[in-house]
Amino acid sequence: MNHVTLLTRGFSTLVSLYPLHFREEFGEEMEAVFSAQVDDQDDYGPLPIVAICLHEIPDLLINLLREHLSEFARRSGLGNIFQGKPVPNLLWWGALVFGLGSGIGKTIGLLTGLSTLKFGDYTFWAVLASFLSALLFTGAQTWLFWQGSSQRENKWGFLVPVVGATLTSLLTLLLSIRYMPMGPLYDRGEWWFWAIDWPLLSTMLWGLVFGALFGWVYQGRQAIFRFAAIGAMGRALAFILWQGSMAITYRVFHITDELPHFVAVNVWFLLWNLVLVILGGMAFGALIGWQASREEKHSPMDGVAV
Amino acid sequence: MTPSDLPLSEQTFFILLSLASAPRHGYAILKDVQQLSDGRITISVSTLYTSLKRLLEQGWIERVERDTPDESGRPRKEYRLTRAGHRILSSETTRLQGLLQAARQRLPQEP
Numbered sequence: 001m002n003h004v005t006l007l008t009r010g011f012s013t014l015v016s017l018y019p020l021h022f023r024e025e026f027g028e029e030m031e032a033v034f035s036a037q038v039d040d041q042d043d044y045g046p047l048p049i050v051a052i053c054l055h056e057i058p059d060l061l062i063n064l065l066r067e068h069l070s071e072f073a074r075r076s077g078l079g080n081i082f083q084g085k086p087v088p089n090l091l092w093w094g095a096l097v098f099g100l101g102s103g104i105g106k107t108i109g110l111l112t113g114l115s116t117l118k119f120g121d122y123t124f125w126a127v128l129a130s131f132l133s134a135l136l137f138t139g140a141q142t143w144l145f146w147q148g149s150s151q152r153e154n155k156w157g158f159l160v161p162v163v164g165a166t167l168t169s170l171l172t173l174l175l176s177i178r179y180m181p182m183g184p185l186y187d188r189g190e191w192w193f194w195a196i197d198w199p200l201l202s203t204m205l206w207g208l209v210f211g212a213l214f215g216w217v218y219q220g221r222q223a224i225f226r227f228a229a230i231g232a233m234g235r236a237l238a239f240i241l242w243q244g245s246m247a248i249t250y251r252v253f254h255i256t257d258e259l260p261h262f263v264a265v266n267v268w269f270l271l272w273n274l275v276l277v278i279l280g281g282m283a284f285g286a287l288i289g290w291q292a293s294r295e296e297k298h299s300p301m302d303g304v305a306v
Numbered sequence: 307m308t309p310s311d312l313p314l315s316e317q318t319f320f321i322l323l324s325l326a327s328a329p330r331h332g333y334a335i336l337k338d339v340q341q342l343s344d345g346r347i348t349i350s351v352s353t354l355y356t357s358l359k360r361l362l363e364q365g366w367i368e369r370v371e372r373d374t375p376d377e378s379g380r381p382r383k384e385y386r387l388t389r390a391g392h393r394i395l396s397s398e399t400t401r402l403q404g405l406l407q408a409a410r411q412r413l414p415q416e417p
Contacts, residue, residue, distance in 0.1 A: 011351075026355040029331075030351050033354070059350035059353050
C-alpha cells in the first residue's frame with residue numbers, strides 16, 4: 001500500500017465520522033477530491049503532502065464538530081429558534097430549560113440563603129441572586145415557548161419572566177425570614193409538617209400566578225384558570241418531590257445540626273438538591289408545556305408548530 | 307435574498323465566482339479559487355464541502371451530474387450557480403465596487 005492510498009484511507013476514516021446524511025451526500029466526493037489533491041502533489045516530494053495534511057486535519061475536525069452541532073440543531077428543532085421558525089418538541093425543550101434553570105437558580109438561592117443565615121445578614125444578596133437566577137430560567141422558558149406560540153403579538157409577554165422572577169425573590173425573602181431548622185424535624189420524622197406548611201402554599205401560589213399569566217399571554221383570557229390550576233399543581237408536585245426527597249436525604253446523611261456545615265456533606269447536599277430541583281422543575285415545565293402544546297394544536301391559527 | 311446574506315465571506319465569494327463562468331466539480335473549484343485569489347486562499351476539502359452544502363441549502367448553487375464518469379467510474383458531480391446565486395454575486399460585487407469607489411475618492415492616488 002503506497003502512502004497516497006494510506007493517507008486517503010486515513011482521510012476516509014475521518015470522513016466516516018461525519019453525520020450520516022452529510023456522509024451520504026458528500027463523503028465519496030470528499031475522498032475523491034482529497035485523493036486527487038494528494039496525487040497531484042506526490043511528484044513534488046513529501047513536503048506539499050505534509051502541508052495538505054496539516055491544513056486539512058484541523059479544518060476537518062472543526063467542520064466535523066460544526067456538522068454534528070448543526071445536525072443536532074436540525075434534528076432537535078433547536079436550529080429553528082435561531083431562524084425564527086416554529087420549534088418542534090417545544091414541550092421537552094421547555095421542560096428541560098425550566099428544569100435546568102430552576103435547578104441552578106434554586107441552588108444559587110439556597111447557597112446565598114444559607115450564607116445569609118450562617119454568616120450574617122446577606123438577605124438582600126439572597127433576594128437579588130434568586131431574582132436574577134429566576135429571571136434567567138423563567139425568561140429562557142418563556143422565550144422558548146414564545147417561538148412556537150401563536151400569540152407573539154401579545155405585548156405583555158415580558159411580564160411572564162419578570163413576574164416569575166419577582167415571585168421567586170419574594171419566596172426567598174420569606175424563606176430567609178421564616179427559616180426554621182429542618183434537621184431535627186426530619187430526624188423526629190416530622191418532615192410531613194414541612195411538606196404541608198406554608199412553603200408548599202407559597203410555592204403553589206407562585207405556580208398559580210405564574211401559570212395564570214403564562215396562560216393569558218400564550219392562549220388568551222379563556223386559558224387563565226386552566227393554566228393557573230396546572231401551574232399550582234405542577235409547583236406542588238415539584239415541591240413535594242423535592243421536600244420528600246430532602247427528608248430522605250436528611251435521614252441518609254443524618255443531618256441533625258440546625259444548619260448543615262459548608263464542607264463535605266454540603267457538597268453532596270447541594271448536588272443532590274440540584275438534581276432534585278432539576279427533576280421537579282422539569283416536571284413543572286413539562287406540565288405547563290404539555291398544556292401549551294395541546295392548546296396550540298387546537299389553535300385555529302396557521303403556521304404554528306408544536 | 308435577504309440583507310443579512312451580505313456581505314459574503316471571502317471564501318463564499320470566491321466559490322460563487324468560480325462557478326460563475328461554468329459548472330465545476332469539487333477539485334476544479336479548489337484549484338480555481340486558489341488561482342482567482344492569486345494563491346492567497348486555499349480552501350480545505352472539508353471546508354469546501356461544508357460551504358457547498360450551505361450554498362445548496364440556500365439555493366445559490368445546484369448540483370448537476372455529468373454523463374461522463376470520473377476516473378473511478380463514478381458519475382461526475384458538478385456544481386453550478388443558480389439564478390439566486392448570480393443575483394447574490396452581483397449584489398456583492400456592486401457592494402464591493404461601492405467600497406472601492408469610496409476608498410479611491412478619499413485615498414491619495416499612488417504615483
